[in-house]
Amino acid sequence: PRRVVVVGAGMAGVQTAVALREQGFTGTVTMIGAEPHQPYDRPPLSKAVLLGKAEGSAFDVDFEALGLELRLGCEALALRPEAHVLDTSAGPVPYDVLVLATGAEPVRLPGTEGVPGVHLLRTLDDAERLRPVLAEQHDIVVVGAGWIGAEFATAARGAGCAVTVVEAADRPLAGALPAEVAAPMTAWYADSGTELRTRARVERVEPGAVVLDDGTRLPAGAVVVGIGARPATAWLAGSGIALGEHGDVLADDHLRTSAPQVYAVGDCASFPSRRYGERLMIHHWDNALQGPRTVAANIVGPGPAVYDPVPYFWSEQFGRFVQYAGHHRHADTTLWRGDPTGPAWTVCWLREGRLVALLAVGRPRDLAQGRRLIESGTPMDAGLLTDPSRPLKAA
Ligand code: FAD
DSSP states (O other): OEEEEOOOOSSSHOOOOOOHTTTTSEEEEEEEEESSSSSSSGGGGGTTTTTTTTSSOOOOOOOOTTTTEETTOOOOOEETTTTEEEETTTEEEEEEEEEEEOOOOOOOOOTTEEEEEOOOSSSSHHHHHHHHHHHHOOEEEEEOSSHHHHHHHHHHTTTTTTEEEEEESSTTTTTTOHHHHHHHHHHHHHTTTTTEEEEEOEEETTTTTTTTSSEEEESSSSSEEEEOOOESOOOTTTTTOOOOOSOOEEEOOOOOOOTTTEEGGGEEEEEEEEEEEEEOOOOOOHHHHHHHHHHHHHHOOOSSSOOOOOEEEEEETTTEEEEEEEEETTSEEEEEEEEETSSOOOEEETTEEEEEEEEEOOOOHHHHHHHHHHHOOOOOOOOTTOOTTSSOOOO
């Protein structure tokens, strides 16, 4: 191919462009990004950038030196795969190969569209709007006790705000972790002085207050909604590109879409995992780093490269460093290393005697060792595994 066009200039889009050059691609690479800002990294938005400890989080990439063309403030509106043309707000863009990397959009709380004082946290603009809110030390209500909700609550407590987190499920991270693993995390909220209200739903947001379905009125100088994200793929309607039930672009194990010469990577896509025997949609940073290397390899050739990662992510919340590697299912065996009421512990998930996933709190060495054991699929000795004083290794 002579001309690669990448839609979306976030982590996955930028990494695709960089990987193309690293792997020797000499043709034209054009990145189309809807946001006006120089491409930036998102994890710092709920951490250092939010607290004003870092000005921004622009990627340290010299686009000009790499010969990568950036078209910012330009939105992809439609795709015509038969014609090999992308329609954008700045007109049609022809391509030989197209890479979809439009990421995800936060889910809004119904009825709060355009309501002043209700915030999302996905973009640099969102984080910049929230900084003064923290500085003014308002009472803050966070909706959703997921990863974003926990990280935002941590920052807001750190800034001296009174924080209440409202969660519809009976525990934090209900979508990601089983009850017994989330249980010790519930205490983190209380320890940090954050009020966590589980089994609670927002009925409506009024000026200065959030009203719950049981009639409780929570004072709220600001409301931050963190109830999940959906692939940003609405613009692909009518293109013929196959989408999954969550709007995810259905990629194959080479990260190819249903249209010829069109790939998809990062938060906007899902792919079949050979390793785990199911389709995965991953909304984490490492997937937007690793996937692009496979896409670039498949564009540059020679042979098809398969994408089959051990997924990985981290979160920094309530003074803890939380890391997860792999992918577990409900039926997998759960084993503990260490005391979950203490500052550092690990949970391992085994399937047929092999490690398939682990969650490490303040135990980065467990994470590093476990990740390799998941990768290799080595049989484990459950008895040795549960002793936190021994290194995590095979029998
Ligand atoms: P995105 O980063 O969403 O980038 C997609 C880009 O495409 C966006 O800039 C968007 O404007 C643009 N775009 C969308 N539609 C169009 C269109 N039609 N035309 C042109 N451009 C378009 N992960 C972790 O593992 N650890 C963390 O601690 C962590 N913290 C996070 C904190 C926050 C606040 C957020 C929001 C995410 C965090 N993540 C974290 C997740 C991680 O940042 C994402 O998985 C990663 O950004 C995905 O990269 P992406 O390029 O696929 O999508």
